[in-house]
Amino acid sequence: MTAVVSPRGVSIADLLAVLESAGLRLASSDEGRKLGVTRAVLYDPCSAVDRLSGGVLVAPGLRSADDAARGVVARAAGQGFGAVVVKAYGEAVTPLVRAADAAGIALLVVSDAIEWLHLHSLLNNALVTATHVGRSLSLPAVGDLFALAGATAAIVGGATAIEDTSRRVLAYSHLPGQAIDEERQRGILGRRVPDLPYNDEQYRQVYASRGVVRFAAPPLALPRLAVAVRAGTDLLGSIWVIDPAGSLGARAEEALLAAAPVAALHLLHARSFEALARQQRGEFVRQILENAGRADDAADALGLETRRPYAVLAFAPVEFGLTESTPTAGRLLDMVTLHCEARIGHTGLVMIGGTLFVLVAGPHLGRPEVLTQLATEVVTAAGTSLRLRLLAGIGPTVDDLASVRGAHHEAARVIALLRQRPDLGPVATADRVSDQLVLAHLRAQLGSDPKLxxxxxxxxxxxxxxxxxxxxxxxxxxxxxxxxxxxxxxxxxxxxxxxxxxxxxxxxxxxxxxxxxxxxxxxxxxxxxxxxxxxxxxx
Missing domain, CATH: 1.10.10.2840 (PucR C-terminal helix-turn-helix domain)
Structure with a gap:
C-alpha cells in the first residue's frame, strides 16, 4: 500500500531531528530547514528528473567538482524538489551549496560510510511515519525513548516497555502505582525479553496485526496489550503495556495505536545511529581482515593493539547468503553481538559476501573450547530464534594483527568445507578439520588442472x-x-x-x-x- 503524504510534507528541520544520527546534515543555508519534503527518490543519471513536489533527490555519485552536478541541483529545484542529498567524498561541497542556495533548494550531505540504499529507506520510512504522526518530530525529543515510554504509560494507563525486533528492551516506564510482573522485571534487568515458551507465538500475533493485540495472563504474569511499531512496511519493534486488572478499554487501545508511529520515529533515530556506527566499525574490521586500504589506521580507530591474541569466527547460512539489508541479517548481527559480549567481548563484525565475520581478541583465546562453545551457542540460538540453519567456522588463534588476514582466510575455508561436508557438523575449527581442508585444497587444484x-x-x-x-x-x-x-x-x-x-x-x-x-x-x-x-x- 502506498502511503499518502500531505502536500507540504515534513520540514527539513524535523527530518534532521530524526536522521542527523545517520550522518545527515544541512550544508546549504539555514533557510532550507523550513522547506517541506514528502518522499525520497534515487537519482538516475540516464533519465530526466521528473517533477515531484517536495521530493528529496538521493544522488549517488554526484561530485561537487563536476560542473554537471550543479545542473542536477538546479533541475531538481525546477521540478519542485525540496532537497538533494550527496556525499562529500572528502571534497568541499561549496559549489553545490552555492547552486542550492541560488535555486532555493536544500543541500543535504550524508556520511560517506552509510549505504545509499539504506539511506533511501531511512528517508522514506521517516517521511511516511512523520506524516502519519502529523506533528513535530522533536516532541518529545527524538532519541529520548524513556520519555516516550513514560508518556505512553501515563496516557494508556499501564506500565510500558518499548522493544526492537530483537526483543531488546530499549526503554520502559517507571511511574509510581503502575504494577509490573516478574517477566517485566527480568526484561528490565537484562534489557532483553526473557525467553519464555509462549513468546514466539505472541510476537507472531503482534507483528501480523495492524492493531492492538490483547493477551490474557499467562502463569506468573499479568495481562498485556501490545502493538507493532512500523515505518511504512518496515517493522521496527513493538510496545507492550501491562493491564493488571484487564480493565484498559477502547481509549487505551486508541492511545497505544497513536503512540506507535511516534515510537517509530524514535526507533528510526536509534536505528540510523546504530547503522552508521555499525557500518563504520564494519568497514574498519573489513580493512583489517583483508589487509586492505589503511589497515593500520583502522586498527587505531578500533583501539586494537599490534601484538595480542586474535581470532576470526565466520557464520553463514546453510541454504543461502545474507545481505545486510535483510531483517534476518540484522537480527543475526544483534544475536552474535549479544553472545560475543556475554562470553568474551567482541572487537568487531562485518558481512562479506554473505558470510558474517567476527574479529575477537583477548588472552582467553588460548583455550580453543571457548570459541567452539561460543559458536555452538550462536548456531543453536539462530536455529531456535531465527529458524536459520547456520554454519560456524573458526580460524586459528594468531599472535598479532598482521596475521589476522590469514585467520580470516582459514575461517572462510572452514565454512566452504562445511557446506561440502555436512557430516562434519555445523561447527568446526580450522585445527579440527585441517586434514579435510588440505584434501579440499588438493581437490580444487586437481579440478582446475587437467594435467594433475x-x-x-x-x-x-x-x-x-x-x-x-x-x-x-x-x-x-x-x-x-x-x-x-x-x-x-x-x-x-x-x-x-x-x-x-x-x-x-x-x-x-x-x-x-x-x-x-x-x-x-x-x-x-x-x-x-x-x-x-x-x-x-x-x-
Whole structure:
C-alpha cells in the first residue's frame, strides 16, 4: 500500500531531528530547514528528473567538482524538489551549496560510510511515519525513548516497555502505582525479553496485526496489550503495556495505536545511529581482515593493539547468503553481538559476501573450547530464534594483527568445507578439520588442472559412460573405507562378494594395483573431484 503524504510534507528541520544520527546534515543555508519534503527518490543519471513536489533527490555519485552536478541541483529545484542529498567524498561541497542556495533548494550531505540504499529507506520510512504522526518530530525529543515510554504509560494507563525486533528492551516506564510482573522485571534487568515458551507465538500475533493485540495472563504474569511499531512496511519493534486488572478499554487501545508511529520515529533515530556506527566499525574490521586500504589506521580507530591474541569466527547460512539489508541479517548481527559480549567481548563484525565475520581478541583465546562453545551457542540460538540453519567456522588463534588476514582466510575455508561436508557438523575449527581442508585444497587444484588428473580416472570414467558400469563409485567407496570391503558394501548397499568381484574386475580392466599407494592416491583424488564428494549407493 502506498502511503499518502500531505502536500507540504515534513520540514527539513524535523527530518534532521530524526536522521542527523545517520550522518545527515544541512550544508546549504539555514533557510532550507523550513522547506517541506514528502518522499525520497534515487537519482538516475540516464533519465530526466521528473517533477515531484517536495521530493528529496538521493544522488549517488554526484561530485561537487563536476560542473554537471550543479545542473542536477538546479533541475531538481525546477521540478519542485525540496532537497538533494550527496556525499562529500572528502571534497568541499561549496559549489553545490552555492547552486542550492541560488535555486532555493536544500543541500543535504550524508556520511560517506552509510549505504545509499539504506539511506533511501531511512528517508522514506521517516517521511511516511512523520506524516502519519502529523506533528513535530522533536516532541518529545527524538532519541529520548524513556520519555516516550513514560508518556505512553501515563496516557494508556499501564506500565510500558518499548522493544526492537530483537526483543531488546530499549526503554520502559517507571511511574509510581503502575504494577509490573516478574517477566517485566527480568526484561528490565537484562534489557532483553526473557525467553519464555509462549513468546514466539505472541510476537507472531503482534507483528501480523495492524492493531492492538490483547493477551490474557499467562502463569506468573499479568495481562498485556501490545502493538507493532512500523515505518511504512518496515517493522521496527513493538510496545507492550501491562493491564493488571484487564480493565484498559477502547481509549487505551486508541492511545497505544497513536503512540506507535511516534515510537517509530524514535526507533528510526536509534536505528540510523546504530547503522552508521555499525557500518563504520564494519568497514574498519573489513580493512583489517583483508589487509586492505589503511589497515593500520583502522586498527587505531578500533583501539586494537599490534601484538595480542586474535581470532576470526565466520557464520553463514546453510541454504543461502545474507545481505545486510535483510531483517534476518540484522537480527543475526544483534544475536552474535549479544553472545560475543556475554562470553568474551567482541572487537568487531562485518558481512562479506554473505558470510558474517567476527574479529575477537583477548588472552582467553588460548583455550580453543571457548570459541567452539561460543559458536555452538550462536548456531543453536539462530536455529531456535531465527529458524536459520547456520554454519560456524573458526580460524586459528594468531599472535598479532598482521596475521589476522590469514585467520580470516582459514575461517572462510572452514565454512566452504562445511557446506561440502555436512557430516562434519555445523561447527568446526580450522585445527579440527585441517586434514579435510588440505584434501579440499588438493581437490580444487586437481579440478582446475587437467594435467594433475590420473589417466586411470579418465579410463574408469570413460568405461562407466560407454558401458553403463559403476566402477568409479565402487573404487571411490573402497578408497573412502580405507580398503574395508564390508564397510564399502554397506555404504553401497551391495553384497560383499559383489564388491570383491567388481574390485577384481577393476584391477584387470585398468591395470590397477590396489596395494600400490602411488596408483591409489592419484586415482582416489581424481575420482573424488569428479564425484563432487564421496560415493553413494551403487544399486
Amino acid at each position: 588428473t590420473s589417466h586411470r580416472a579418465w579410463a574408469v570414467a570413460a568405461h562407466d559412460a560407454t558401458r553403463g558400469t559403476n566402477y568409479s563409485q565402487v573404487l571411490l567407496a573402497y578408497f573412502d573405507a580405507v580398503g574395508d570391503v564390508g564397510l564399502t558394501a554397506k555404504r553401497l548397499s551391495l553384497h560383499p562378494n559383489t564388491v570383491r568381484y567388481r574390485l577384481r574386475r577393476a584391477t584387470e580392466l585398468f591395470h590397477l594395483d590396489l596395494a600400490d599407494p602411488e596408483q591409489v592416491l592419484p586415482l582416489w583424488m581424481a575420482l573424488t573431484v569428479r564425484s563432487g564428494g564421496t560415493a553413494e549407493s551403487a544399486d
